Amino acid sequence: MIGIGDDAGAIYTSGRPVTICSDLMIEGTHFDTLFFDQQSGWKDVGHKGLARVLSDLAAMASLPLACTVSLALPKNWSETEIENNLEALFAGITELASRHDCTVIGGDLSRTRGAFVADFAAIGEVRPASSLWRRDEVRPGDQIYVTGPLGGAAMALENLQAGKRAETPLENLKRHWRPEPRFDVASRLASAPVSGAIDISDGLVNDLTRVCQASHLSFELDEASVPLAEGASLQHALHGGDDYELLLFLPDSWHGCDFAQSELKAVGASRIGRVLSRT
Numbered sequence: 260m261i262g263i264g265d266d267a268g269a270i271y272t273s274g275r276p277v278t279i280c281s282d283l284m285i286e287g288t289h290f291d292t293l294f295f296d297q298q299s300g301w302k303d304v305g306h307k308g309l310a311r312v313l314s315d316l317a318a319m320a321s322l323p324l325a326c327t328v329s330l331a332l333p334k335n336w337s338e339t340e341i342e343n344n345l346e347a348l349f350a351g352i353t354e355l356a357s358r359h360d361c362t363v364i365g366g367d368l369s370r371t372r373g374a375f376v377a378d379f380a381a382i383g384e385v386r387p388a389s390s391l392w393r394r395d396e397v398r399p400g401d402q403i404y405v406t407g408p409l410g411g412a413a414m415a416l417e418n419l420q421a422g423k424r425a426e427t428p429l430e431n432l433k434r435h436w437r438p439e440p441r442f443d444v445a446s447r448l449a450s451a452p453v454s455g456a457i458d459i460s461d462g463l464v465n466d467l468t469r470v471c472q473a474s475h476l477s478f479e480l481d482e483a484s485v486p487l488a489e490g491a492s493l494q495h496a497l498h499g500g501d502d503y504e505l506l507l508f509l510p511d512s513w514h515g516c517d518f519a520q521s522e523l524k525a526v527g528a529s530r531i532g533r534v535l536s537r538t
């Protein structure tokens with residue numbers, strides 16, 4: 260791998276598919292300094308910005324190779340703010356990146372008259388002996404699983420906005436501030452015949468609809484089976500988003516075997532519905 264120092268980074272691959280994605284993190288849209296964790300502040304912006312883009316790689320059964328970070332800093336930041344905020348931001352980025360062997364290979368830095376903007380781009384490689392998990396290969400009869408409780412991040416944000424930080428479960432605050440990409444799922448389910456996957460960034464119903472539309476199918480959702488984060492409502496879980504759990508689609512035949520059930524249990528997955536032919 261060739262990192263920072265040339266006009267562009269370069270990666271050498273072994274012939275497996277390379278996955279590429281990018282995500283913007285905009286102050287006022289994706290985070291609000293009013294609702295920072297007082298301990299970690301801008302460090303969380305770095306963590307979450309990178310976690311959001313890495314989660315997209317995890318949803319395609321790939322592992323990160325490298326990422327770039329481009330920043331537009333508000334012109335009204337003082338020299339001290341620039342120094343402190345950047346130091347915290349990159350502490351959050353490098354801590355998460357190094358945990359997942361993801362090298363920061365470049366980026367750009369500029370100033371803006373508007374709010375803070377960061378663009379995170381990541382490159383990944385599909386795991387050995389695995390295949391890409393896509394949205395358009397789901398089949399009628401597939402069982403739908405979700406890898407963890409939903410609605411925690413949305414509930415935390417709602418509480419922070421309502422001035423109810425003290426009443427919010429710490430787990431939910433952590434999910435809002437510092438979500439973790441689920442790279443463990445593809446690793447554990449390497450032998451599973453996953454027919455499709457997506458990460459839940461925009462809400463369970465939105466993301467489920469996306470997959471079924473891409474596969475020209477519809478779905479049946481058992482709302483009573485949707486796992487809820489502590490204190491979260493069904494509305495938070497269905498429409499809140501920002502969860503970064505994975506939705507997995509697996510053939511019905513796999514659902515029935517004991518080995519499959521233990522693997523699914525190991526990644527915290529539970530069944531929440533099934534895929535239907537489009538009527």
Ligand SMILES: [Mg+2]
Pocket residue numbers: 314315318457458459460
């Ligand atoms: Mg996504």
